[in-house]
Amino acid sequence: xxxxxxxxxxxxxxxxxxxxxxxxxxxxxxxxxxxxxxxxxxxxxxxxxxxxxxxxxxxxxxxxxxxxxxxxxxxxxxxxxxxxxxxxxxxxxxxxxxxxxxxxxxxxxxxxxxxxx
Amino acid sequence: xxxxxxxxxxxxxxxxxxxxxxxxxxxxxxxxxxxxxxxxxxxxxxxxxxxxxxxxxxxxxxxxxxxxxxxxxxxxxxxxxxxxxxxxxxxxxxxxxxxxxxxxxxxxxxxxxxxxx
Numbered sequence: 001x002x003x004x005x006x007x008x009x010x011x012x013x014x015x016x017x018x019x020x021x022x023x024x025x026x027x028x029x030x031x032x033x034x035x036x037x038x039x040x041x042x043x044x045x046x047x048x049x050x051x052x053x054x055x056x057x058x059x060x061x062x063x064x065x066x067x068x069x070x071x072x073x074x075x076x077x078x079x080x081x082x083x084x085x086x087x088x089x090x091x092x093x094x095x096x097x098x099x100x101x102x103x104x105x106x107x108x109x110x111x112x113x114x115x116x117x
Numbered sequence: 118x119x120x121x122x123x124x125x126x127x128x129x130x131x132x133x134x135x136x137x138x139x140x141x142x143x144x145x146x147x148x149x150x151x152x153x154x155x156x157x158x159x160x161x162x163x164x165x166x167x168x169x170x171x172x173x174x175x176x177x178x179x180x181x182x183x184x185x186x187x188x189x190x191x192x193x194x195x196x197x198x199x200x201x202x203x204x205x206x207x208x209x210x211x212x213x214x215x216x217x218x219x220x221x222x223x224x225x226x227x228x229x230x231x232x233x234x
Contacts, residue, residue, distance in 0.1 A: 001164075033221055033222075041226075042208065042224045042225065042226045042227050043162075043208070043222075043224045044224075045221045045222070048221060058221075090160055092162065094222070105164070105167065106152070106164070106167075106212070106222060107164060108154075108161070108162040108164075110160070110161045111160050111161065111162075113160065
């Protein structure tokens with residue numbers, strides 16, 4: 001299975017600033033996603049990170065607020081811009097690792113706990 | 118559209134009791150995958166199982182078992198002889214397959230399981 005690391009693991013930031021979260025996978029993967037988990041809530045997909053092209057954002061999320069890069073098949077970044085306390089969440093990177101047409105596994109990184117003050 | 122419902126918000130049991138976590142899903146895809154993840158207090162999402170929509174066989178892994186019933190769109194998870202270490206939030210999730218590509222995961226709201234000693 002793919003091993004995923006995220007940096008930073010946690011951070012406390014002031015409102016109005018931006019934070020870039022990195023996701024590194026130990027092998028090439030087909031798909032990478034970014035999720036948000038607000039306190040006490042379930043996971044919500046922010047966007048699909050597309051290699052070499054613009055990310056595909058879900059309803060309610062926009063590129064200006066959450067710019068995403070994916071320069072290759074093993075790395076992606078998510079930036080949380082102009083942060084407010086409402087952005088305090090765990091941000092998780094997720095990857096899909098295709099074994100074959102009929103099999104795939106989806107794994108999650110350890111998450112980045114963001115607190116905005 | 119995809120939807121996953123976990124009606125049980127919180128469950129509390131005494132150690133060694135059996136407990137079943139319910140999951141009901143909705144999807145228009147004829148091919149899809151169902152997942153269960155465990156999120157302990159540390160916050161990391163732990164992959165437990167993936168089930169293909171074509172495979173309705175129940176699965177057992179140690180103290181864990183899963184009951185997939187396509188007729189009722191349910192994918193329930195049972196922990197036998199629960200232990201304190203099973204205390205966590207458990208998420209059921211769904212991913213449809215469209216044109217050979219996986220859709221993003223849709224998560225249920227999660228069930229907080231507390232196992233008391």
